[in-house]
Amino acid sequence: MSGILLAIIAAIAWGSIVLVSNKLGGDANSQTIGTTFGALIFAAGVYIFTTPHMSALVWSVGIISGIFWTIGQKNQYGTVKFLGVAKTVPMSTGLQLIGTTIFGALLFHEWKTKTQVIVGILALACIIAGAALTSFGQKTEEKDGGKDLKKGLMILLVSTVGYVVYVVIVKWFNINGWSAILPQAIGMVLSGIVLTIRHHPFNKFAARNLLTGLIWATGNLTLLLSLPSIGVATSFSLSQTGIVISTLGGIFLLGEKTSKKQVISVIIGCLLIIAGGVMVGLTKK
Template sequence: MTILWMLLPAIAWGVLPLLVSRLGGRPINQIFGTAIGTLIVSIIGQVILHPTINLTAFLMAAVAGAFWIIGQLGQYIGYANVGVSKTMPISTGLQLVGTALVGVCLFGEWATTAAKVIGVIGIVLLVVGVIMTSLHDRQEQAGDNQTRTIIMLVLTTIGFIVFNAIPKALSASGIAIFLPESIGMVVAVLVYMLSRGQLKIMRERVSWLNVLGGLVFSIASLTYIVSVSQNGVNTAFVVSQLSVVISTLGGLLFLHERKSHRELILTLSGLGLVVIGAIVTTLV
């Protein structure tokens, strides 16, 4: 059962990009549905488990949820622009690098010289892996679009980094912060929709279909919390990063995203480096 809890987050987070891509709609439809689905699950969890949380932690968790929307919206835009199989390795690698650096700078991780050396090696592997997955043959056709998408992912990944960092500063359990995080997500989505003049998407069927995305995300988040309690933070986190393998290969196999032979080799090799880099940076 321990192994199952360890694998479920990776499976669910790996399936999420494939699911929302299949459900369709624009990124704004997808992010709205995902946020609403997450809120529904968090309310059910609150009613059943009754976790407690103080006001300060509640507000910080809500802010974390709002920043998650920035990162996830960036991913959804990436899926639409360059595909799941290209977006996920880049986004995951950037998250791992950013989260590792925040851990070192703000939380004093990698305290010893040996840990710093090993950690830097892990980050280098991550960066090289991300670069390899972003290389392509059709420079004249896809170059500008991909460059813009990579820049967008770099900027929006800040949202994921903040989302991952805030819970480390809180003493509340993962279950307790799940509801305020989801409330922050919904508020952020509504603000985004209002700023874009897109409140009408709440009347679109595809927006509500994407609630399934929120249910899958919630499964990943809740099982990850259980995995951390049973397997420890490092093991749970490293295994959860296998989601990038599932989503990348799923994009190629199930969404029929095309790559040349050279691009495929570079993507798979880069993917391997991202996974190895994740293991190195979280086990130092």
Template sequence: MGNILLALVPAVMWGIQPLILQTIGGKTSNQQMGMSLGALIFSIGVLFFHQPVWSWHLILASFVCGLAWAFGQITQIESFHIIGVSAAMPISTGMQLIGVTLFGIFYFHEWTSTMDYVYGISALIVIILGVFFTAYREKGDNSGKQGAMQRGLFVLVLSTIGQVTYNVIPRMADLNGWDVLFPQGIGMAIGAMAFSFFFDKKPELFSKKSFQNIAAGAAFAIGNIGILLSNKVNGVAVGFTLSQMNVIVNTLGGLILLKESRTSKELKLTIGGLILVAAGGILIGLTK
């Protein structure tokens, strides 16, 4: 039970993270830099309590992990600006669940029994259906939603590549979760500065909005250590999947707190898709 509760820490913290970002506002570069600074500050604080066993293997793998996160996160933030949190997060979650679960199956060989495959494959089918439901937009809408959704989906595919890479590198490199944080934080900060120039013509890396968004970085950092430790004890397929139940928090938060608009049919399908993604996550959890 303790290991499952550990896996839910990132679910809560990552659930409120995009809501903090969109409430504070700012450019994509502001939000990304603020998150990276928050994560870096947290990792420096950890150094006072935990000294890593330094090696080039640890430094390089963790740094690349941080770069992958920076790419995945800044593209995800960009998708918030294009299609909104309540549309982007269920789609992003579904894509990441599929990507990380496939790594867990074929690379880490985490599914070993027939029932693992029955639950797991059923879960992936349910998740894919949930993503399609969430991405649905009514035809004939002259507000540009169809075009925005297409752009948003493309950006989210890019985000998924970065996010999946960030999640599997520590396990592939067999790294300790606490040891990873500081060199990973350096990679996150450098990646944030570099990738910002692709999304904003004049990135505002150290403006007031960037520093305000450190609050979102703090929420991410707590979830980050949670996922690193959870993946170690639960396995990537289960640990990551349970963490992605953050989709419930951020999707409902986007609709209720951020007041993101939907037609009646779109709203019903969004909620239905959200339920399917969550159900798929629970099914994958049964493979533990």
């Protein structure tokens, strides 16, 4: 039960990131800087108290992983400007699940039986359908011929590449999660500075978004702690349910303009993405 509770905490933390950062204010650059420095503060504390095994490989892979995470997170923040929180997070989650699932099947050979292949394909179908439903009606709201939608989707694709590489590279080199936390955070901060420095991101909004980084790091740690007791399949699936928080929060807390039909479409899309995530988890058992 404690493992499930930890995974749910991870879902709440990650599902709240974009919502909280949007509420705290600032542009994608100051939000990125605040988040990465918050994560570094948290990672340094964890390192001091756990002193995990480190090596040159752990440091290099961890830093590279953190760089790609920053690419993913900065561009997710940037997508919100064009699509809003309620559409960005479900679509981002869906694309991440598709990317990691495909890599898992093709690169890590996680689908070894006919049942796994069937369930995996059905899962991808659910995720794709869910992501499509969350973007329902967006184009009809645009006054510029759908340019915001196109820009948002292009930025979201870059974000997805960053997130997927961030996960895959750690798994590819079989780096322990506890060991990766600090190098990842260092990579996040360094790349965050490089990507945002020309936009003068160090301001009051960056300071506010230290909280966002602490929330993200809390989710990362609780997910790691849940793995030994409930396994990767269950914990990974539960961590995806956080999209409900950001999606409904974007609609009802941030007051994003959405019609009743769109609300229904987004909620159904979220449920399909969650169902797909659970099915992906089942293929990994």
